[in-house]
Amino acid sequence: MNRSFRHLRKIPGQVLLATALIAPVSPCQTWQLGNGHVQRVVSFSPSSGLTTANLTDLDTRTSFISEVQRDAAEFSLHCNDQTLRGAGRDFALVKGEVEDEPGNAPNGKELRVTLRANKLPLEITVVYRIDRSQSGMRKWLVLRNTGSAPM
Numbered sequence: 001m002n003r004s005f006r007h008l009r010k011i012p013g014q015v016l017l018a019t020a021l022i023a024p025v026s027p028c029q030t031w032q033l034g035n036g037h038v039q040r041v042v043s044f045s046p047s048s049g050l051t052t053a054n055l056t057d058l059d060t061r062t063s064f065i066s067e068v069q070r071d072a073a074e075f076s077l078h079c080n081d082q083t084l085r086g087a088g089r090d091f092a093l094v095k096g097e098v099e100d101e102p103g104n105a106p107n108g109k110e111l112r113v114t115l116r117a118n119k120l121p122l123e124i125t126v127v128y129r130i131d132r133s134q135s136g137m138r139k140w141l142v143l144r145n146t147g148s149a150p151m
Contacts, residue, residue, distance in 0.1 A: 031096050033111045033128055034058070037135045040128060042074070042111065044093045050074045050086040050113060050126065057135065075141055079151055080120060091115035094123065107132050121147025 028045040030053070041054040051074060055064040074086035084090045094114040102110045108131040115124050125142040145151050 029093060029096055031098055031111050031113070033098060033109055033130055033137070035109070035130050035132050035134070037133075038130065038137060040130075040137060042096075042113065042128065044096065044113065044115075046092070047089065049088045049091060050115065059135070074126060074139075075124075077141075077143075079122060082120065084117060084120070084122075086115070086124075086126065089118065091117055091124070108134075116146070120151070121145060121149075122151065 028043060030041060030043040033040050033042070037057070037059055039054070039056050039058055040052060042050065043053045044050050052065055056062065057064070073088070076083060076085045078084075092115065094116050096111070096113040098109060098111045100109055101107070108129060110130075111128040113126045113128075115126070116122070117124070123144040123146050125144075127138075127140050127142060129138045130136075
């Protein structure tokens with residue numbers, strides 16, 4: 001069912017105004033990073049957190065993520081006596097962006113997913129990098145204390 005529609009409404013003594021009802025945007029985000037040899041699909045939702053939905057060797061058509069592994073944490077860390085996991089409800093999405101040929105990887109692509117911890121003043125950027133000619137991917141975390149006290 002299409003929930004989006006448009007109609008015109010006449011207000012007495014005024015010009016016609018266009019109004020629209022637009023279906024709500026899903027809070028889930030998905031990004032794809034690949035190079036013809038390997039492909040990774042990363043997703044974020046408020047209920048599941050950050051997960052790899054698919055990791056595939058395109059040359060052999062082998063998928064490395066099973067249904068059982070889909071909710072595995074992309075990362076976990078211990079900070080201020082709390083354990084935080086990328087999968088779950090510990091983080092909110094700030095942004096995610098794919099960049100072709102970033103300055104520090106001129107022969108590849110980079111996906112940067114920035115998350116904000118819900119209970120600590122902490123921002124984490126998960127970086128995935130792939131080179132055009134490689135069958136592997138690199139992943140690392142960039143941590144930023146957004147508060148004034150040391151962690």
